[in-house]
Amino acid sequence: xxxxxxxxxxxxxxxxRLKGRAKIALEQHISECPICERELKALQQTEKLLRxxxxxxxxxxxxxxxRIRSATTQTARVSSRVWQWRTFWSYLxxxxxxxxLLALVVAATLSIWRQPPDHPDLSVSYEQYHRLVSWxxxxxxxFEAGLSVPNTQP
Amino acid sequence: MTRDExxxxxxxxxxxxxxxxxxxxxxxxxxxxxxxxxxxxLQSRELAEDVTQDTFIKAWESLHSLKSNDAFxxxxxxxxxxxxLDALRKRAWETAVSEFTVPADQQTSEDxxxxxxxxxxxxxxxxxxxxxxxVIDNERKRAVHEAxxxxxxxxxxVVVLHYLEGLSIDEVAKILGIPVGTVLSRLAxxxxxxxxxxxxxxxxxxxxxxx
Numbered sequence: 578x579x580x581x582x583x584x585x586x587x588x589x590x591x592x593x594r595l596k597g598r599a600k601i602a603l604e605q606h607i608s609e610c611p612i613c614e615r616e617l618k619a620l621q622q623t624e625k626l627l628r629x630x631x632x633x634x635x636x637x638x639x640x641x642x643x644r645i646r647s648a649t650t651q652t653a654r655v656s657s658r659v660w661q662w663r664t665f666w667s668y669l670x671x672x673x674x675x676x677x678l679l680a681l682v683v684a685a686t687l688s689i690w691r692q693p694p695d696h697p698d699l700s701v702s703y704e705q706y707h708r709l710v711s712w713x714x715x716x717x718x719x720f721e722a723g724l725s726v727p728n729t730q731p
Numbered sequence: 732m733t734r735d736e737x738x739x740x741x742x743x744x745x746x747x748x749x750x751x752x753x754x755x756x757x758x759x760x761x762x763x764x765x766x767x768x769x770x771x772x773l774q775s776r777e778l779a780e781d782v783t784q785d786t787f788i789k790a791w792e793s794l795h796s797l798k799s800n801d802a803f804x805x806x807x808x809x810x811x812x813x814x815x816l817d818a819l820r821k822r823a824w825e826t827a828v829s830e831f832t833v834p835a836d837q838q839t840s841e842d843x844x845x846x847x848x849x850x851x852x853x854x855x856x857x858x859x860x861x862x863x864x865x866v867i868d869n870e871r872k873r874a875v876h877e878a879x880x881x882x883x884x885x886x887x888x889v890v891v892l893h894y895l896e897g898l899s900i901d902e903v904a905k906i907l908g909i910p911v912g913t914v915l916s917r918l919a920x921x922x923x924x925x926x927x928x929x930x931x932x933x934x935x936x937x938x939x940x941x942x
Contacts, residue, residue: 588919594912622933623926627894630875632763633770635780642758645787646751 578606583613591620740800747794754794758787761804764896765811771891772815774880782818786811808892808906871932878928886921889914 583606589595590603607613635641737756745753765786770779789810797806879890892903893914900918904911926933 588923589916591922592915592918594915594919619926619930619933620922623922623929624894626871626875626929626932627879627890627922627925628897630872630895632895633767633876634763635766635783636776638759638762641762641780641784641787642755644784645758645791648784648788649791 578602580606580610580613583607583610584616587613587616588620591617591624738801739803743794743797743800743803746791747797747800754791757803761807762787764804765807767895768808768888768891769811769815771876771879771887771895772812772884773818778818778822782811782814785814789814802905804898805902805905812888812906874929874932875925878925881928882921882924886917886924889917890921890925893918 583603586595586599586603590600595603607617739757739760742753742757746757762783766779766783769782769786770776773779773782786807790807793810797803879887879895882890888907889903892898892906893900898906900911900914904914907914
């Protein structure tokens with residue numbers, strides 16, 4: 578493996594990202610190259626340095642906890658009401674969607690099954706005719722009927 | 732088994748039933764981790780304290796939405812990260828507005844951005860060290876935190892989560908919502924950048940090992 582390529586791969590190797598042939602080739606190169614060996618050592622020491630740095634403390638965690646407690650108590654009443662609605666809808670949304678889908682299926686089935694006559698039956702009244710048609714296409718015919726009423730009035 | 736030793740999943744289950752003391756236990760377990768993450772994200776002590784506080788408030792309020800009780804830590808960090816992004820957006824907006832409304836010579840850095848001293852007040856030092864060693868230790872810690880602060884945000888996130896908080900690569904990937912390979916490549920890039928910045932301290936470690 579060329580030295581430049583090995584230098585590029587060192588960081589990946591140090592975090593255990595390198596696998597297979599590339600890893601073996603790099604390990605072989607490191608064993609022969611003092612510069613890469615030193616570089617790898619430096620990367621490992623960086624990790625050591627980082628792990629030793631530790632966490633940062635907030636200035637007053639007790640005060641922070643008190644504020645959290647107070648904020649959560651204040652919102653408790655509001656959130657419980659919201660929670661009740663959430664619980665209510667969490668149980669209801671599935672049946673509601675199911676019912677809506679069922680209604681759509683029934684409407685679609687009816688509109689296919691009960692096609693309206695091409696020409697209105699003149700023996701029935703206008704209102705009776707549209708009542709029949711509305712069963713055939715419940716989603717569209719009431720609207721259509723509403724539009725055509727003014728045009729058919731004497 | 733004392734309460735301190737209880738696993739997260741049990742404490743979360745208790746907290747979900749409204750047990751405040753269980754949640755308090757979770758706070759003491761994770762507040763430093765969350766604060767460290769948030770501080771490095773925002774680089775402002777005051778803002779970091781507010782966001783850490785908001786993170787726990789949000790966690791308590793939406794605890795019922797946590798499906799796997801074992802995943803509390805990752806979930807908490809996800810909340811913190813979202814709040815950090817909101818805070819950054821808000822700060823960017825306020826800065827933009829103040830640039831229009833406040834004359835340039837009156838503008839001050841109120842949130843302490845770029846200040847290292849106040850942040851260092853929270854850096855723990857080992858109690859057993861003598862004063863001279865404590866100064867050196869603090870100086871080293873300060874240098875490391877400064878070096879981390881100079882990294883780009885994506886690299887900084889993975890360094891803080893993996894090295895400072897000790898989370899596994901898988902956990903980091905889960906929190907950030909990125910593949911494991913991306914976490915590893917970011918870690919590699921970050922470590923390379925930090926090695927260049929911290930070369931002086933690495934030499935000190937080298938000397939310490941050889942002594």
